[in-house]
Amino acid sequence: MTDRMFAELKPAALDELTEEAYRRRRSADLAHAFAAPRTPRRRSRRPFLLVAGTVVAGLAAAAAVVVVSGQSPAALPNPRQAPIAAPSETRTPSARPVNARSFLLAAASTAMRDPARAGRYWYVRERTFTKVRVVPSEYEAKAKALIEEMEKKEKELEGAPEGLAATKKEFEAKFLELKTTDLPYLAYSADTRESWRAMKKGEPGRSLSHPVTVTFGSPEDEAAWKAAGSPKLVESTPRVRLDDTERILSIDNPSLTLQNLSDLPTTEGALKGELEALWKRSPNTAQTDKRGYLWQTGVDLMTAPITPATRSALFKVLADQPGITSQGQVADTMGRTGAALSVSTADAISYRLIIDGETAELLQYEVWEKDKPLLKVTLEQMGWTDTPKARPEG
Amino acid sequence: MDDPEERFTDLYDRHYRSVLGYALLRVERDVAEDVSSETFLVAWRRLDDLPEPPLPWLLGVARNLLAKQRDSRHRRQALVDRIAALHREQVGGDVAEHVADREAALAALSALPEQDVEAMVFATWYGLPPEQAAAVMGCSVRTYNVRLHRARKRLNQALRVGYPSRRMA
Structure with missing residues (x-):
């Protein structure tokens, strides 16, 4: 009776607060933990710690845990000891930038939790911002x-x-x-393209190109463009264009198809080996170094329907790459926020990925030349559809 | 699940809400979240040593971290005050009668020793068996059972005195 009444006293706000905080803090907490060193297994020393750090009550507590767990006392941590192991970490992890490696490891864990999905058409809607180099x-x-x-x-x-x-x-x-030769202003052409790739070999896909628009780096850039006589910066494409040509999945990896993606390795070591083999066979159209190739291929895979296990392995492979830096949370062109990870290649060119910490989805990828973006591709929507006309739900 | 990252993620996904829920009963939201994060950081460091089930251990770590909050701004509040405050955060949904009941129950609880209320929390809200709850609170099972018994008895008495009619109905 009393217990039931007491149970009713549990504040309903508690569940809402914890659920909201769970969603908000998960990725940062995971990444923060993965960045911290782990105490190696030292079972032999445990009894010493257990006895040395406790008073009678503590021993009683430890004994209680023994009853619960059924493990040997040597394997058990003492709750009273635990905080001593980490005396200095009292500030909020979400407040500080997370390092790139631990973020990618967290993404690897998150990717694993995704249910494997399938469908008839793989749909991608991407908006590409390219620096206008010439009028x-x-x-x-x-x-x-x-x-x-x-x-x-x-x-x-x-x-x-x-x-x-x-x-x-x-x-x-x-x-x-x-x-x-640079124009006296910074302008980008933005074009949106939707593509449906058929899962069944030989079935036609479909792609839609939307009219190209122009955006400027800043209001000053727009003013400079007007001062130059407002020249037309893109060839006009007034209508939506439709074509059913097969879009290649990964330009640098012609052997990859929608049909064989599920054969890709699912462990870090095996995937690393596979990527190595792909690199050796790659036409490497961008004439980039191996690092550039790996990031471009990584992007191609992240925007393709690879299995959750391969996606997870891919994040782990990337986590082990040298020279990745985290630039903290940034917004993509749609205003969605994610962690920006940057890696520089030869020739002052760097690649930047914006990845959603909650879903481990790629939101946007970018190519930068020094401190100016040359290319930004926003992945507006990805998913499976049943027809080459429908868009994924949600 | 040999991969430590996988194991830890699973631990976090299963127990974060419970750990934060407990911390929220002791301190304000921002501190509670920090304490929960730190609790899981400790769990990450000790991942190979976690007992099964891990929740009592996690709650024990959180409890110790909360006890270490020395900063006056973060000083933990009385359990009953926090419960009342959390009820106030809930917008709408409560009918007046329930509020009156709750206020009376909370008043009764505030007369109890803190640890007795906590014993009730672990028993009823978390459903922890005595040996696990005792492990969290760092006391013997016997001591825990005494606290729990005392809490139930006093709460019962207080409610009977405060509300003869409504409770009977």
Whole structure:
């Protein structure tokens, strides 16, 4: 009677508060723990600690635990001892930046908990922000002039192979300059593409391209663009375009298909070996170093329907890569927050991934040149659908 | 589940809410969350040594960490005060009659020694058997049983004195 009445006294707010805090703190707590060293198993020393640190009441408590657990006393920690093991960690873990490795290990654990799903079409909706390097109309005009000039020179130099070679080189340099000279403002073209890849081999997929829009790095950039006469920065694509060409899953890994993803290894060691083998066979289209290849491939896999175990193994492989730094929590272009992990490759280029700590999902990946982003790809939605027209629920 | 990260994640997912729930009964929310985080950090360090079931051990660690809160801002509050405060945080849903009942029960509880109330919490809210609850509280099973018995008896008396009619109904 009294117990039942007392049970009713349990505040309902308690469940709400704990559930909310659980969701909010989980990823940081896990990552924080994984970053801390673990005490190695030292069973032989336990009885000494147990006796040395306790008074009679403590011994009684330890004895009580023995009854509960049925383990040998040597294996049991004494609750009274426990806090002594960690005297200094009293501040909130979520308040400090988590290191990249422990974040990825936490993501590996989280990924494991995902139920394996399947469907007929793998759907990805991504929005790609690319730095606008040239004004198309100006570029075309200048390129045309260059070509004309080159052709003229070539005619003049007919029969003089040495001069011809030098001229070609000169024009190549001029072209490169034309392509890479920075605009006086920072602008990005943003295009959204939806794709449905069929799980069944041979079945057509589908992709939709939405009209390209332009965004500026800052209001100052937009003002500079207006001052330059508001040139058109992207070729207009007024309508939604539809095509059923098969989109390759991973450009650097042509052997990977939607159908064979489930054969990928599910342990860290085996996946590492597989990625090594893939790297050796890779056409490496971006001409990047191995680190760059690994991150690009990692992104390709994270946006593909790999199994939870492979996803978990992938996070572990990445966690062991050197040179990853955590840049703390950032927002993606949709305003979703996640941990930003950055890794630099050769040529002042760095890759940055924004990963949701709660779901271990990739929210956005980016390519940076020094402190300016060249490319940002926001994974707006991913999931399975039953038809090549439907979008995943939720 | 040989992987320590996996094991720890599982431990966290199963018991975080219980540990935080207990800490919330002793201290304000932010401190309670920190104490829970630290409790699991300790568990991570001692992962190979955790007893089965681990919850009493976790609650014991949290209890000790709470006892160490020296900072006046974080000083733990009386258990009954915290329970009352948590009830006030609940928005709506309570009819007046229940509130009156609850206030009376809380008044009765506040007359009890702290540890007796805690014994009731472990027994009824956490459903811990005496040996586990005693382990959390760092006392003997006998002492725990005495506290629990005393708490039940006094609570019973107080309620009978305070509410003859309603409790009988």
